[in-house]
Amino acid sequence: MTQLVPHIFNGLTLGLLFALIALGFMLIVGVMEVINLAHGSLFALGAYFALTIIGVDPIADTGLGQWWLSLPLVSRYVVALFVAPVVTGLIGMLLELCLRRTYGRAPLYGLLLTFGAGIVIEETIRLTWGTGEQNLTIPDAINGATFFIGSIFSKYKFFAAGFSILAIIGVWLFLEKTPYGAIIKAGAHDSEMVRALGYDLSKLRLLVFGFGASLAGLAGIVMVPIWGLRPHVGIDVVIPAFLIIALGGVGSFGGAVIAAILVGLTVGITGAYASAWSMMSMYILLIIVLGFRSRGLFGRASALEN
């Protein structure tokens, strides 16, 4: 007989990981109304940057490389957790500069550009890091298994879920408690008014896209020790992220987090009783919710629609 409690707990952790995956995507869709199809490739890129930072292959034989490799893994891992997302964010900013020519045109232009950029990034990964499976080493302290509520769980998954909570709180504090967050939210609600008030919308968009890309990279670093690291690992990210945003309501931070947890619980519990339906269950959930609320759980009409 299947014991439900471990599966509920598992679903909850899964939901937190889904939230981490969707955060960057949500920010870019919400503020810029751009569906960033390169999100998955940026996710992978972040993980590959971390791989290089931890292992420093290109300079491993130099004095600096030897010194770096002599540091404990935990130190290199922590540095990678901060530096790799920043570098990914810079790549995201570069992408935003290319994207500017599509603003004000049909959404298809933005979709095509980010889709193409995703392919370019993925192929660059293949050329730079190779096509094979790689392994992002994690510190021993968060590796291995632990016994909890009668079942064996991965310590790393607890770490990843905890890290997701921190990332969610961090992004929430940024959006809700800083003047920059207020401008971003205002930009999402009514960009014309923000421009009329004298804020530089171009700079805002550049920063938001960079921030969203760095969150995608961060999610990649956290997720690949569970999923494995390969150039096309990002393919598995875009659809769940998009689904969570649609379910939670475009532009709603809280909606995205709640939707992610709902998706995690649905997938986790379905996996326990009807495993063949576990992936399908998230789509069924989406259909049900959108059937009753076409804007998603917490979606609101933008000012432009009124």
Next chain:
Amino acid sequence: MSINKINRRTLLTTGAAAGGVTTFFGPWKYNRVLAAGHTKPIKIGLTSDASGQYANSGASDRRGMLMAIAEYNEKGGVLGRMIETTHIDTETTPATGSRVAERMISREEVGFMIGAVSSGVANAISQVAQKYGVIYLNTNSSSPTESGENCHRVKFVWDGNGSNFAQAAVKNAITAYGDKWMLLTNDYGWGHDTAAATRKLLDQYGGTVVDEILVPQGTRDFSSALLQIQQAGPDVVAAAVGGDDQKSMRQQVAQLGMGSSPAWINNQQDWPDVYGLPIENLFGVFGTTWYYKLDLPGVADFVAKYQAMYPDTSMRVPGNVFYNGYMATKNLLAAIERAGTTNNIAVIKELEGHVMSAEDRMQHHDAYIDPVTHQVQQTIYLATANSAPTETDDLFEIVSNTSPDEVQDMGAQASCNLESYDDTPTFDA
């Protein structure tokens, strides 16, 4: 009113024109006059995946085919004709496989097609191939249905199948680990067929299946399945999970420390799926058809040739997928040479029942192409993680080799019903 008079010249001219048109545009399905010129290259379509779940394996498969073709072209081709290839990505998707096969035959005008890792894709390609009579080599998909209910006169299957591997593993595993089994199955054709073969053998040798967990293709989180396994407490988990799904599964099982208890039997382990994984992820026993460290004549030279041809490939040594792609292509070209013609029916007859020596195959036992199912019957190896590797790539320890007769898939023989030669369109490629 005038009556047009048909004279003899008009009649002959019209007749000749009609004959010509009929020859070139006539019943294509039954009589392709594709390569009247015998000096033009033989064109082979490579139908391997370049994206999706089996992208990595597809690339390895393709490298194997290209090495065999390069060897023949260095010798001046086959029957004095050079070999050309064209590749279109089948995307690990059956619908794409059908489209690619149609395009390759009707627009690219290929005479032969080679390549597959996914059984669904292989089945889709082979249906189109049979419609046109184009010989198709399924190099690397290992669903028993490929040489069973989905067999075709034009299709030849080169990999060991789920039933072969299960037969090599199940009986010994019941004795060694216990009779309480759980099945972890990828929810598509290959997974189901392999699980069915395992169930049948468990019934035969006294094992029981306590539960079967179906995991959809594309699953990246196996935590629900692994919780279920913990709760059921089986002696053995028989996993039929492939491609990227399997990599994720291995990663997560290793993280939970569940690799040694329960025991894991992984049906077949494709080399590209494990290359680069940490050794602790290589738990359990698994099947393969070839390993680059087999202590047999020719293996070292074959590895050296691979390394010379592909010096920049991240996979530094060839694996079973490369090997199957190479062997299939090499044997097709040899069959054309023996037949002395590119006529499809003549080549099919050359391949059917053909015996390949152990030495040529670099395996422990002679292999042959079963004329009833068109599957290559070959040595099946069981392997486990190598605890004492001689070099970085030496991941496997081969624990047994089983001769083809001991692991023959009798179920496929019973369910395969090949189309007759007369029902297969004929043409010269």
